[in-house]
Amino acid sequence: MKNMTISDIAAKAGVSKATVSRVLNSPEMVEGSTREKIESIMKEYNYTPSATARNLSKQVSSTVGVIVPEISNSFFGTLFSGIEEITNKNGLSLLYCSNEDNEKKDLMALELMKTQRVRGVFYVPAVNYPAMGKKKKIQKELESLGCPVICIDRDIALPFDTIHFDDRKAMKNAVISLAEAGHRRIAVINGNSESSVLASERYDGYLEGLKAVGIEMDEAFVYQGVYKQSYAYLAAKELFQKKEQPTAVITCNNNLGRGYLQAAAECGTADLYTHVSLDKIEMLDLLKIPHNYIERDSYELGKKAAELLISRIAFPEKRIQNILMEAPLIRETY
Amino acid sequence: MKNMTISDIAAKAGVSKATVSRVLNSPEMVEGSTREKIESIMKEYNYTPSATARNLSKQVSSTVGVIVPEISNSFFGTLFSGIEEITNKNGLSLLYCSNEDNEKKDLMALELMKTQRVRGVFYVPAVNYPAMGKKKKIQKELESLGCPVICIDRDIALPFDTIHFDDRKAMKNAVISLAEAGHRRIAVINGNSESSVLASERYDGYLEGLKAVGIEMDEAFVYQGVYKQSYAYLAAKELFQKKEQPTAVITCNNNLGRGYLQAAAECGTADLYTHVSLDKIEMLDLLKIPHNYIERDSYELGKKAAELLISRIAFPEKRIQNILMEAPLIRETY
DNA sequence: CTGAAAGCGCTTACAG
DNA sequence: CTGAAAGCGCTTACAG
Numbered sequence: 001m002k003n004m005t006i007s008d009i010a011a012k013a014g015v016s017k018a019t020v021s022r023v024l025n026s027p028e029m030v031e032g033s034t035r036e037k038i039e040s041i042m043k044e045y046n047y048t049p050s051a052t053a054r055n056l057s058k059q060v061s062s063t064v065g066v067i068v069p070e071i072s073n074s075f076f077g078t079l080f081s082g083i084e085e086i087t088n089k090n091g092l093s094l095l096y097c098s099n100e101d102n103e104k105k106d107l108m109a110l111e112l113m114k115t116q117r118v119r120g121v122f123y124v125p126a127v128n129y130p131a132m133g134k135k136k137k138i139q140k141e142l143e144s145l146g147c148p149v150i151c152i153d154r155d156i157a158l159p160f161d162t163i164h165f166d167d168r169k170a171m172k173n174a175v176i177s178l179a180e181a182g183h184r185r186i187a188v189i190n191g192n193s194e195s196s197v198l199a200s201e202r203y204d205g206y207l208e209g210l211k212a213v214g215i216e217m218d219e220a221f222v223y224q225g226v227y228k229q230s231y232a233y234l235a236a237k238e239l240f241q242k243k244e245q246p247t248a249v250i251t252c253n254n255n256l257g258r259g260y261l262q263a264a265a266e267c268g269t270a271d272l273y274t275h276v277s278l279d280k281i282e283m284l285d286l287l288k289i290p291h292n293y294i295e296r297d298s299y300e301l302g303k304k305a306a307e308l309l310i311s312r313i314a315f316p317e318k319r320i321q322n323i324l325m326e327a328p329l330i331r332e333t334y
Numbered sequence: 335m336k337n338m339t340i341s342d343i344a345a346k347a348g349v350s351k352a353t354v355s356r357v358l359n360s361p362e363m364v365e366g367s368t369r370e371k372i373e374s375i376m377k378e379y380n381y382t383p384s385a386t387a388r389n390l391s392k393q394v395s396s397t398v399g400v401i402v403p404e405i406s407n408s409f410f411g412t413l414f415s416g417i418e419e420i421t422n423k424n425g426l427s428l429l430y431c432s433n434e435d436n437e438k439k440d441l442m443a444l445e446l447m448k449t450q451r452v453r454g455v456f457y458v459p460a461v462n463y464p465a466m467g468k469k470k471k472i473q474k475e476l477e478s479l480g481c482p483v484i485c486i487d488r489d490i491a492l493p494f495d496t497i498h499f500d501d502r503k504a505m506k507n508a509v510i511s512l513a514e515a516g517h518r519r520i521a522v523i524n525g526n527s528e529s530s531v532l533a534s535e536r537y538d539g540y541l542e543g544l545k546a547v548g549i550e551m552d553e554a555f556v557y558q559g560v561y562k563q564s565y566a567y568l569a570a571k572e573l574f575q576k577k578e579q580p581t582a583v584i585t586c587n588n589n590l591g592r593g594y595l596q597a598a599a600e601c602g603t604a605d606l607y608t609h610v611s612l613d614k615i616e617m618l619d620l621l622k623i624p625h626n627y628i629e630r631d632s633y634e635l636g637k638k639a640a641e642l643l644i645s646r647i648a649f650p651e652k653r654i655q656n657i658l659m660e661a662p663l664i665r666e667t668y
Numbered sequence: 669c670t671g672a673a674a675g676c677g678c679t680t681a682c683a684g
Numbered sequence: 685c686t687g688a689a690a691g692c693g694c695t696t697a698c699a700g
Binding site: 015016017018019022029030031034053055056057058059 | 677
């Protein structure tokens with residue numbers, strides 16, 4: 001079924017396109033009886049104006065873009081839902097594109113957003129551009145979007161609004177809390193702190209925590225690889241073999257937490273280390289398996305990010321905001 | 335930074351807009367040296383054509399819509415990823431909208447897709463329109479979209495391409511398999527089979543299974559409520575109280591499976607019934623907890639659905655396809 | 669309160 | 685191989 005146009009409606013109503021457009025945009029400007037007539041015709045023919053034409057004419061889009069690593073990871077799925085709640089209320093639609101933590105895909109995603117002329121974009125940077133000496137480059141890309149950008153979850157120190165969890169502080173707290181409970185040998189399984197902003201923040205927090213409680217860092221207890229379950233699994237297996245064992249371990253994202261648990265489950269869950277995972281691991285509560293974790297409410301993160309974008313659209317000249325969200329430590333087993 | 339237009343580029347290159355447009359659309363038509371000149375100018379100014387203008391002019395959009403209940407449910411998150419893999423390859427972008435299993439939201443989502451004039455839509459119907467006597471209505475809405483629609487996961491018997499799992503058969507198989515293992519009292523915890531297509535398919539499969547093995551249906555063992563964890567939790571608690579107990583239970587989606595496990599965990603996992611869940615429940619394998627489930631690969635579902643859309647766009651007149659995917663039973667505990 | 673007209677940024681048939 | 689012009693479906697300043 002072909003879509004009706006504003007001209008079709010105008011013809012049927014015996015008025016000009018301008019008048020039809022007015023009942024769409026400022027109905028109070030058109031006289032009651034003609035308005036009603038036009039409205040009834042629009043209804044009868046199930047007319048819906050084309051956003052494409054409208055956007056072009058108005059020179060603004062009603063859609064905003066979201067670029068995240070992968071929507072099937074529940075952290076980002078939930079983040080996305082939080083964003084949607086707010087953008088929906090503001091009549092904005094969502095264009096999605098994943099970057100798979102991959103620089104090339106990331107650039108393609110930005111290109112997509114640019115070609116779509118979105119009103120704003122929520123952006124989780126794929127890689128640590130500044131650390132790669134590409135800060136200027138990515139900054140230029142983002143600026144050339146010509147719309148507000150909200151950097152989420154990973155702060156790559158660009159002049160854009162930013163919102164993320166205070167992972168550094170959370171990690172530091174976790175170490176201190178473990179130390180206070182008597183732990184002195186605290187291992188960590190993390191992503192690559194050279195290439196990932198997140199990983200370096202988390203590692204720094206770990207070091208700060210050790211320092212705060214006067215524990216010397218032991219390289220044998222530090223694993224920094226990739227944020228994958230399989231990596232943590234191997235790291236944990238290796239830890240289990242050491243003659244000198246840690247008494248506690250912190251895993252730095254949900255995949256790593258799962259990998260560690262997998263390894264632990266294989267070895268019989270009997271004498272596990274005390275485990276703190278950054279991000280809650282699903283199902284454990286439900287199975288009544290006690291679990292310590294740093295809680296990051298990604299739905300809330302999404303909502304706040306969306307509010308940030310709305311307010312940035314409203315006040316383009318407002319100074320840049322950098323929002324840091326608390327990530328509390330939930331202790332259940334020590 | 336304001337976006338460049340095709341006229342800006344044309345002016346800088348000293349050619350007409352038409353020529354610039356040609357290097358974008360059919361570069362072989364423009365003479366080598368002018369093409370290179372134009373290309374270098376486009377590059378220098380980081381020019382990207384506006385999809386909005388292009389879509390309006392070409393009268394086709396390069397984005398397709400996705401309507402699912404909620405992206406934070408991993409079944410749909412993974413489905414979405416599968417869709418993206420294929421649409422990406424075909425240069426289509428994705429517009430997302432959730433319907434939250436809610437009729438009103440569903441209609442709004444369709445309206446959004448219509449106003450956006452998308453090239454096609456992937457649609458998981460929010461409710462069982464035919465059962466509500468609204469088959470004609472929803473059909474009209476979908477047709478008025480003016481683009482191909484792929485109905486996913488829930489078959490509401492409309493004249494559109496359709497792809498979903500053969501839940502009925504899977505349920506039947508599960509019952510038969512349990513019966514062969516000696517179970518005669520097989521409970522089921524399901525969604526509402528009056529309002530949900532899925533639930534009614536699943537319930538029918540359950541009944542067919544019972545029939546096939548000559549077991550009479552016992553109402554005391556049939557729970558049909560809502561697809562929520564909390565519902566299954568309560569249903570399970572109630573089952574546990576009965577004087578006559580089932581020996582096996584089938585839960586009909588991942589939320590229900592979790593609710594059942596939650597209740598079971600609270601009662602001590604000792605003398606559980608044999609449990610089969612429709613959809614794999616995450617974490618159990620990893621924790622070495624054996625688990626029987628009907629496996630539905632939603633990534634594959636997404637990919638197949640996307641391929642279906644691509645082929646429908648290519649061959650609009652091809653007859654309607656209804657694809658049924660197998661959902662195998664994975665047995666680990668009996 | 670309403671209409672004619674120009675414009676948004678592209679594409680493409682037509683003419684040269 | 686290239687340009688002028690019309691058109692895609694809207695919006696809105698301008699004039700009446």
